[in-house]
Amino acid sequence: MQRIRMSLPYFAANGWEAEVIMVDEQYADLPTDYLLLQSIPEQIRIYKVKALKKSITSKLGLGSIALRSLWFYRQKIKELLKTQSYDLIYFSTTQFPVCILGAYFKKRYGIAYVIDMQDPWFSDYYEDKPKAQRPPKYWFSYRLNKYLEPIAMNSVDGIISVSDNYISDLKNRYPLIKHIPSATITFGAFKPDMQIAEQNKNAFPNLLDSNYTNVVYIGRGGADMHPAITPLFKALKAVLDNGNETLKSLRFYFIGTSYAPNGQGKPSISPLARQLGVAESVIEITDRISYYHTLITLQQADALFIPGSDDPKYTASKIYPYLLTPKPLLAIFNKASSVINIMKEYGVKQVYDYETVTEANISAFFSSLINGSPEPPQYHAGAVDKYSARQMTINQCKLFDSATGGKN
Structure with a gap:
C-alpha cells in the first residue's frame, strides 16, 4: 500500500494513469490512518471491495484479509476489465494470495501483470527454526504459499522487488520467468x-x-x-x-x-x-x-x-x-x-x-x-x-513499459 501511495503523485508524469483497488478499511485489523489520504492526488480513482467478516471466518481458522477479500477482488477487476481499457495490473501488496488473480485475468483477457515483491512469499527460512520462533499458523501458511506462488509467478510479465535476492530466488525457482523484465526498487523517501x-x-x-x-x-x-x-x-x-x-x-x-x-x-x-x-x-x-x-x-x-x-x-x-x-x-x-x-x-x-x-x-x-x-x-x-519516491516511481514506470512491450 505504501509503495503505491507514494508513487501515485508521479505516475502520470511518467506516462501511466493509475487507478487503485483496495479492501474497504472496515474489514482490516490494522489501525486506520485517514491522514494517508492527504497525499493522494484528488483525480485518482479508488475502488473499494468487501471482504468476508473475520468474526465469521475466524471460526474456521481463517483470518487472512487476502483470502477473505479474494473473491471480491476478482469480481471488481472482472467488472472493470469488461467495461474499460487497461494495459497492466500491478500487484503491490504483501497480501500475496491476491496475486494469483493476475494469472487468471491474463489468461482470460490477455492483460499483462507485474508483481511487487516487498517480502518473500514462499520461503524455507523458518523450516529449521524452533516452533516458538515460527509465525502463527506456520504449517498452513507454508503449504498455502508453496501452492499459490507458482500459480502467480509462472505467468507474470514483470517483477519488482526491494531485494536482488528475492528476484534471483524466483527466477531460479521458475525457469519460465528467467528472462522477464525485473528491477530492484526500494521504497522511496516521500518528503x-x-x-x-x-x-x-x-x-x-x-x-x-x-x-x-x-x-x-x-x-x-x-x-x-x-x-x-x-x-x-x-x-x-x-x-x-x-x-x-x-x-x-x-x-x-x-x-x-x-x-x-x-x-x-x-x-x-x-x-x-x-x-x-x-x-x-x-x-x-x-x-x-x-x-x-x-x-x-x-x-x-x-x-x-x-x-x-x-x-x-x-x-x-x-x-x-x-x-x-x-x-x-x-x-x-x-x-x-x-x-x-x-x-x-x-x-x-x-x-x-x-x-x-x-x-x-x-x-x-x-x-x-x-x-x-x-x-x-x-x-x-x-x-x-x-532514493526519493519520485525517482523510485520513474524506475517502476520503466519496468511497466518493458513488461507491456513499450505501450507507453
Whole structure:
C-alpha cells in the first residue's frame, strides 16, 4: 500500500494513469490512518471491495484479509476489465494470495501483470527454526504459499522487488520467468509525509517519557532481529556495569513489534533485554501504531535505532522515514544486507554489521547522546534524490513499459 501511495503523485508524469483497488478499511485489523489520504492526488480513482467478516471466518481458522477479500477482488477487476481499457495490473501488496488473480485475468483477457515483491512469499527460512520462533499458523501458511506462488509467478510479465535476492530466488525457482523484465526498487523517501505528520502532531499521544533520552525503533520484532539487537544490549550492560550512571538516562523503545491484533502481541524484545540484564532501560510496545503516529514518534525521539534480520536476504524496505528524520541514527544489519550500502551512500556514520560491530562503536553512539546535543546528520544530496519516491516511481514506470512491450 505504501509503495503505491507514494508513487501515485508521479505516475502520470511518467506516462501511466493509475487507478487503485483496495479492501474497504472496515474489514482490516490494522489501525486506520485517514491522514494517508492527504497525499493522494484528488483525480485518482479508488475502488473499494468487501471482504468476508473475520468474526465469521475466524471460526474456521481463517483470518487472512487476502483470502477473505479474494473473491471480491476478482469480481471488481472482472467488472472493470469488461467495461474499460487497461494495459497492466500491478500487484503491490504483501497480501500475496491476491496475486494469483493476475494469472487468471491474463489468461482470460490477455492483460499483462507485474508483481511487487516487498517480502518473500514462499520461503524455507523458518523450516529449521524452533516452533516458538515460527509465525502463527506456520504449517498452513507454508503449504498455502508453496501452492499459490507458482500459480502467480509462472505467468507474470514483470517483477519488482526491494531485494536482488528475492528476484534471483524466483527466477531460479521458475525457469519460465528467467528472462522477464525485473528491477530492484526500494521504497522511496516521500518528503510530503513529514509535513503532514508535523501538521497533525497533536492528534497522536506521545509514547515517550521526556524525562529520559529516548532512542526509538518502530517496526516488527522477532527472534531473527536478536543478532542485531544483542550487541546494543551487551554494550549498554557493559557501560552500566562500569559505573556510568549517566547512561541510566537512556531509554530504548521498540514499538509495534507484533503483527497480532492490539493487546494480543507477544513480546520478542523485552525477554532478550531481561536475559542480558538491561530490562530497566528497554520498553517494548507490541501494539502497532499508525503510519503518521510512527513519523511523529520518530520526530519526538532523541535518536533512532534500526536493527536488521539475520536473514541475509532481508531488506528493511521502510528505512526512509528514519532517513528523513534529522536525528542521530545507529543501524546494525546482517553484513549481506543491501541496507548497509544504501545508508553509506546517504552518509550515515554509524551503520554496522552485527558480526563486526564493537562495544566501542556502540558506546561512542551512547556518549554522543549523553554528552551534549549531537548535530543533526547531513545526508548526501545525490543519495537523497536517488532514493526519493519520485525517482523510485520513474524506475517502476520503466519496468511497466518493458513488461507491456513499450505501450507507453
